[in-house]
Amino acid sequence: MKELTKIQRWLFIIGGALMVLGAGLYVFMWNQPIVCWVFLLGAVLFASMQIAQAYMGNSLVIKRLKNIMTLADLFFIIAGLLMVDNAYGLLRPMFHDITSYLTYVYNKWVVLLLIAAILEIYTMHRISSELEKE
Template sequence: MKQLNKTQSALFLIGGVLMVIGAGCFAFLYEQQVVCWIYLVGALLFATMQVLQTYEGTDPTVKRLKRIMTLADFFFVLSGLLMVDNAYMCLRDSFTDCITYLQLIYNKWVLLLLVAAILEIYTMHRISHLLKKEEDRLPDSEKNLN
């Protein structure tokens, strides 16, 4: 995996912290119209930095897991957009009745966030395990080059 530089690593960490703060405060109904934007900015930072961390190897399993991780990043950002909609009810006027809006859109950010977090945890651990196994197979002369 391509390693992020110090600035990118800091942005990645800041994005993750902003996501946790935003989702936690939003779930506990604290200043929802502000913290939804904090979460969305954090999700955009987190997702962008993770997409920049590319895999340069040839293992098809790691490439597949990296694509799944990108899907999880997309779900993080989409959950942020739904969180903003939940705070401001932007899409409510697009539906003919309030019941349909409540059934289809309202509070669905929680589901997307849960799916994204599960995908993220799974892919992170699998990629880490596969890269460690790949590194163990390298001869000692190539290990020193990395």
């Protein structure tokens, strides 16, 4: 795997910390219109630095795992966007009634965040074990 520079490593760490801080404070309903942006900023920083860490080898397994990790990063960003929508109701006018909005959009950021976290943990451990084999 391509090593990140010192600045990229710091941005990666800061992005992860902002994601944890934003999600935690959002769940505890502390100033949700602001902390949703904190989470989204953290997700963008985290995802962009992780995507910048390219794999230069020939292993198809690691390439496939890296693609799954990129999908998880995309899910983190979409979860952040849905969190922003949850705080501001930006997508609400697109639905004819409140029931459809609540069914299809409202609080679905939690599901995407959970899926992204599971994929991230899985791929992180599999990539590290595959790199040890090389």
